[in-house]
Amino acid sequence: MPRYFEDISVGDTESFGAYTVTREEIIEFARQYDPQPFHVDSEAAAQSPFGGLVASGWHTAAMTMRVLVDGFLAESESRGALGVDELRWYDPVRPGDTLTAETEVIATEPWDDNYGKVEVRVETLVESDVVCSMIGLILFAKREV
Amino acid sequence: MPRYFEDISVGDTESFGAYTVTREEIIEFARQYDPQPFHVDSEAAAQSPFGGLVASGWHTAAMTMRVLVDGFLAESESRGALGVDELRWYDPVRPGDTLTAETEVIATEPWDDNYGKVEVRVETLVESDVVCSMIGLILFAKREV
Numbered sequence: 001m002p003r004y005f006e007d008i009s010v011g012d013t014e015s016f017g018a019y020t021v022t023r024e025e026i027i028e029f030a031r032q033y034d035p036q037p038f039h040v041d042s043e044a045a046a047q048s049p050f051g052g053l054v055a056s057g058w059h060t061a062a063m064t065m066r067v068l069v070d071g072f073l074a075e076s077e078s079r080g081a082l083g084v085d086e087l088r089w090y091d092p093v094r095p096g097d098t099l100t101a102e103t104e105v106i107a108t109e110p111w112d113d114n115y116g117k118v119e120v121r122v123e124t125l126v127e128s129d130v131v132c133s134m135i136g137l138i139l140f141a142k143r144e145v
Numbered sequence: 146m147p148r149y150f151e152d153i154s155v156g157d158t159e160s161f162g163a164y165t166v167t168r169e170e171i172i173e174f175a176r177q178y179d180p181q182p183f184h185v186d187s188e189a190a191a192q193s194p195f196g197g198l199v200a201s202g203w204h205t206a207a208m209t210m211r212v213l214v215d216g217f218l219a220e221s222e223s224r225g226a227l228g229v230d231e232l233r234w235y236d237p238v239r240p241g242d243t244l245t246a247e248t249e250v251i252a253t254e255p256w257d258d259n260y261g262k263v264e265v266r267v268e269t270l271v272e273s274d275v276v277c278s279m280i281g282l283i284l285f286a287k288r289e290v
Contacts (some may be wrong), residue, residue: 033207035214058210062178062203069180088228
């Protein structure tokens with residue numbers, strides 16, 4: 001059953017995942033969107049402060065989105081996001097890492113006659129290590145009455 | 146000549162680009178990272194509030210990053226970003242759109258002995274329409290003395 005704005009409450013928490021990233025995918029994403037040496041070149045990455053190849057932060061955010069779409073948004077009446085606050089990258093994501101996501105609804109408010117806005121804190125984890133966090137501002141359709 | 150922390154000042158503005166996105170790339174990115182109907186299915190997108198296929202917001206952010214890496218970061222001593230504040234998606238990006246980026250340095254401060262933190266407001270434009278904006282928090286190496 002799809003999830004509407006009225007089905008979402010402050011304090012709701014859920015866990016989603018998982019997504020395992022390969023060296024090839026890290027390089028492919030970064031060659032297209034973020035071709036800095038520590039994302040595309042294993043030898044240069046080994047000499048960098050990261051000590052090895054790491055995923056672009058935008059790639060980590062995109063993988064987190066995939067986990068959320070599969071687990072949270074696909075069966076909902078989401079109408080897209082207004083934006084994201086406080087996106088932070090704490091630790092790099094490396095080849096072979098498996099990402100999961102945890103969500104907590106921190107605010108809800110009516111937006112207009114048709115939609116409501118939901119603020120969701122999202123944490124991206126590799127095992128128990130939080131590698132990325134953000135607050136998503138998502139519009140959900142109100143239930144038709 | 147690479148750009149170090151000391152070479153960056155509040156008020157600096159620059160323009161970068163361009164990046165033209167195709168229908169195929171919008172669908173390919175979204176199938177992997179954001180498979181919502183209005184990003185991957187032209188017919189479903191036509192029936193959505195967007196009225197047609199639109200790029201994932203994360204795809205727009207990633208394309209903006211590519212424009213910035215090519216124009217701003219490749220020739221700098223950037224050491225990666227701590228995060229992003231106030232990421233907002235105002236208008237959808239559609240097949241055939243060409244993105245450019247405008248940056249303004251809004252704050253700089255020393256981080257530690259080796260790095261300085263720079264806050265950069267980034268606007269992503271399609272022609273004169275701002276489709277996305279964000280504030281990036283980027284670490285740059287200090288010049289070796």
